[in-house]
Amino acid sequence: MELKTLGEFNFIQSIESGTIYDTSTLVCGIGDDCAIYKATKAYDQLVSTDTMVEGVHFSFHYMSPYDVGYRLMTANLSDIAAMGGLPRQVVLSVAAPGHIDTQILNEIYKGIKDQCQKYRVNLIGGDTVSIDGPMVWTITIIGEVPSGKAVLRSGAKPGDVVGVTNYIGYAATGLGALSYNFNGYPMTIIGHQRPEPQIELGQLLRELGVHSMNDISDGLSSELNEIAKASQVSIVIDESLIPLHEETYKLAEALHTNPVDYALLGGEDFQLVFTAPKELSRELEELGAITLIGEVIEGNPIVQSVTKDKDIRLLEAKGYNHFHE
Amino acid sequence: MELKTLGEFNFIQSIESGTIYDTSTLVCGIGDDCAIYKATKAYDQLVSTDTMVEGVHFSFHYMSPYDVGYRLMTANLSDIAAMGGLPRQVVLSVAAPGHIDTQILNEIYKGIKDQCQKYRVNLIGGDTVSIDGPMVWTITIIGEVPSGKAVLRSGAKPGDVVGVTNYIGYAATGLGALSYNFNGYPMTIIGHQRPEPQIELGQLLRELGVHSMNDISDGLSSELNEIAKASQVSIVIDESLIPLHEETYKLAEALHTNPVDYALLGGEDFQLVFTAPKELSRELEELGAITLIGEVIEGNPIVQSVTKDKDIRLLEAKGYNHFHE
Numbered sequence: 001m002e003l004k005t006l007g008e009f010n011f012i013q014s015i016e017s018g019t020i021y022d023t024s025t026l027v028c029g030i031g032d033d034c035a036i037y038k039a040t041k042a043y044d045q046l047v048s049t050d051t052m053v054e055g056v057h058f059s060f061h062y063m064s065p066y067d068v069g070y071r072l073m074t075a076n077l078s079d080i081a082a083m084g085g086l087p088r089q090v091v092l093s094v095a096a097p098g099h100i101d102t103q104i105l106n107e108i109y110k111g112i113k114d115q116c117q118k119y120r121v122n123l124i125g126g127d128t129v130s131i132d133g134p135m136v137w138t139i140t141i142i143g144e145v146p147s148g149k150a151v152l153r154s155g156a157k158p159g160d161v162v163g164v165t166n167y168i169g170y171a172a173t174g175l176g177a178l179s180y181n182f183n184g185y186p187m188t189i190i191g192h193q194r195p196e197p198q199i200e201l202g203q204l205l206r207e208l209g210v211h212s213m214n215d216i217s218d219g220l221s222s223e224l225n226e227i228a229k230a231s232q233v234s235i236v237i238d239e240s241l242i243p244l245h246e247e248t249y250k251l252a253e254a255l256h257t258n259p260v261d262y263a264l265l266g267g268e269d270f271q272l273v274f275t276a277p278k279e280l281s282r283e284l285e286e287l288g289a290i291t292l293i294g295e296v297i298e299g300n301p302i303v304q305s306v307t308k309d310k311d312i313r314l315l316e317a318k319g320y321n322h323f324h325e
Numbered sequence: 326m327e328l329k330t331l332g333e334f335n336f337i338q339s340i341e342s343g344t345i346y347d348t349s350t351l352v353c354g355i356g357d358d359c360a361i362y363k364a365t366k367a368y369d370q371l372v373s374t375d376t377m378v379e380g381v382h383f384s385f386h387y388m389s390p391y392d393v394g395y396r397l398m399t400a401n402l403s404d405i406a407a408m409g410g411l412p413r414q415v416v417l418s419v420a421a422p423g424h425i426d427t428q429i430l431n432e433i434y435k436g437i438k439d440q441c442q443k444y445r446v447n448l449i450g451g452d453t454v455s456i457d458g459p460m461v462w463t464i465t466i467i468g469e470v471p472s473g474k475a476v477l478r479s480g481a482k483p484g485d486v487v488g489v490t491n492y493i494g495y496a497a498t499g500l501g502a503l504s505y506n507f508n509g510y511p512m513t514i515i516g517h518q519r520p521e522p523q524i525e526l527g528q529l530l531r532e533l534g535v536h537s538m539n540d541i542s543d544g545l546s547s548e549l550n551e552i553a554k555a556s557q558v559s560i561v562i563d564e565s566l567i568p569l570h571e572e573t574y575k576l577a578e579a580l581h582t583n584p585v586d587y588a589l590l591g592g593e594d595f596q597l598v599f600t601a602p603k604e605l606s607r608e609l610e611e612l613g614a615i616t617l618i619g620e621v622i623e624g625n626p627i628v629q630s631v632t633k634d635k636d637i638r639l640l641e642a643k644g645y646n647h648f649h650e
Contacts, residue, residue: 051420051461089372095376132381
């Protein structure tokens, strides 16, 4: 059924069920001028907002509507993970053309709600409006972190080790395999379509006492530059230490590309990159999903890497810049 | 300069100044994965989100870009006012086409920031993305209210009086005058272009002990129906008591329309409508900006009015329904 046939109020009613997954912080959900929730005593509040535009941030070419919702929610959750926080509430705004099939909207919502349920986040409000143009989805997420303990990008100190979680370049590998229509990349294709935020690792890293942290949404190179710039330090990493999945090596071989570039330039892994006092190295490695790949030194806010041929190269902040020609 | 020439990062940098107006709740503003703020002890948190789409919710035909930003912010602040709350923080997402003149964006931001400053609200984060289509602006506002004291739509009780703040139908009068290109409507035209949220009155009404409250964004008729439905009560108002501005009478006379219809059906006044125990009547009227216009009775959740000819008519929930044919 088209959205304009169903109508705004009926549509909102149809998606109101299954939106509350943690009643401990909730006072009043969808249905009034505002939603009402409780902040936890002795916790700071975190907030972040992310917008995804059809045709710019997503298409249904390589992703199902369900995956689009899933990944939108992951992107928001990941911002909370990057502070070492716990996600709590989200509000959701969608602008959609009246002729859209509500089945597509329902699938996107299902992806969003399934991620909310997994991470026990309440969907407590939103706005649904019409647009004569592409769909626009905006999620604002609210989370918490013990007071004064949020991990910023600006906390890196000379002498810190640099670490990452799990595999990097994983989502870019899956996207590459999909775009070449290659078989044999099941893990990284799932990694591209349904990435997970590192909520639990983010909290563990915060509790261990890491100095700075970022989530990897724009490629490792760009994220490391953000830390270097915010902290006014220099960062050096060893490319041979970056944890790559075997499918990344396989794709790089098939396409005659440098496997490490998937990690440095490929976006949307939603893994974490952090710096931590060197004396935490053993505890970090005992977490299992952590790889140390470099260190922080005094100097200009730049990022350099040692290549596999033992050359040194400058890693630029080549993040995705909207509106850049 | 076009947005795509300036680039996303330069644009964000250009609008970062003048975003913090109350440092008492702020830990960390724009620039990290999340913004960080403090919740006030013994207060509940309020959140609401509003999206405005170019060509649907605004055009530059009757409003300047500055006014568009001003009113978008007012709409969000008004949702906090309707709960009797205090606004604290906002995050802002904008999707804009690359070819847009950044001067237009800057003017919209100026309208938003001026309202933030007036009500001491911090702009602590956002997202700026490109769209091949109309501009889409989404603001999420976070506010506070003493724990358990938020005024809901669902609290109306039989025996309550029904009241409104200031003039109703004011913005619709201004819009009408503009659309007919009439002279002599200076007050209501300003009311349409730069409406104010009733933050202070909302808090006073909450402190006095009103039972239910709504802000008037879709016309009095629609808002009263929301209260009746949420509270499962019947509401009766006297049309002759609705406070109308002299310009509303003047426009109605010029157009041979019923002046009260501007209040019942016209949107975006951002005044408050509430119900309160009858014994508060005198204290309410002593506030100065309050007019009592009816009462709550037991019965089906409907709204009826007594017309100036002493007829009774049913007031329908004719709010603006996006996607409605």
